[in-house]
Amino acid sequence: MKNINSNYYRLLKIVIVVLLLFFIVDYYVLSVAIVEGDSMYPTINPSNRLLFVKLPYFKNNLKRGDMIIFEAPEELNRDELFVKRVIALEDDQYLIDEGVLFINNKEVTECYVCDEEYLCKDYPYTEGVVGKSTVFVLGDNRNNSNDSRRFCCVKKDKIIGKVLLRIWPLNEIKVFMNPTN
Template structure:
């Protein structure tokens, strides 16, 4: 009888070990599909992102909703598909963009961009007047307006180029901008939807190299969901 109990204990132990290993592998695969780490290389998102910082990019959210104005996104660079850039979305499909000097207008509304520090303000490019963002394209700019190669120079970012949304800075610790990137949707809250957008729709560089909002909650909750499911299974 004692031998049977010992065998039963060993069997349960082995089963729990195998389940834990499988669960760990599954979590690793899912998390890697949901998020990706990047190293910031360059100054063009100062002061929001610093050179050599490590950021976590949410690759899930944009399967649930479209990219929004104010989001910081990582994307395949239109000027060089071998590179990834990180910039902030300023204009979405249908928006009318006007940039004259340091004044940025979306649908004839001047933006009060709290994320642009005055010491980084500037515009080395030609004025843009009433440029319509095409369907499935986005207009992006770096927060360091003096030192950013962005849509002012090379045009729009196709939707399919966007890898995901930069959710948080996780390294180095205790830096002045570590943690989740702030929500800046209030900057765009008073921008009206272009009334004619459905008619208008037609079909130093800041780089990142491969090494969260609503979507951030989702991908950070994934491990917890699997652990809860595992516990429930064991209780049964």
């Protein structure tokens, strides 16, 4: 009887440690996000599951092309997370002219952008310089994205994490470590 109780106790300790580790990793290191909109189409689709890293050092090591998850800007009055692509970094000059993107006066080739004809809309932030501790972000589906063209740059302290890979659906698993995919 003592042996059975000690086995249950040992199993209970293992389960508690595993659950504790899971919650620590989920809260501080890695997490999963479910995509609801199509602003990142064709790279990411609605209902895709994304694994993203939350470690704070990624905020200071972002590259153009990285996909990030961040809190919706306050001016949108929405309690949700956004996923967008980093287009310009601190001190970069950006310009979007008739659907063509320029960073520091150089045209940027974007192979990941939805290839629908660009609809010229009036956005308040299509030209400027990225401020200190912020990034300029855009969705890959430029005709259907609520992004920095509307709410300007994203503060780094609002960034939750960097997208590493799509884990669902299983037949579409993809690693996003290279900023150009």
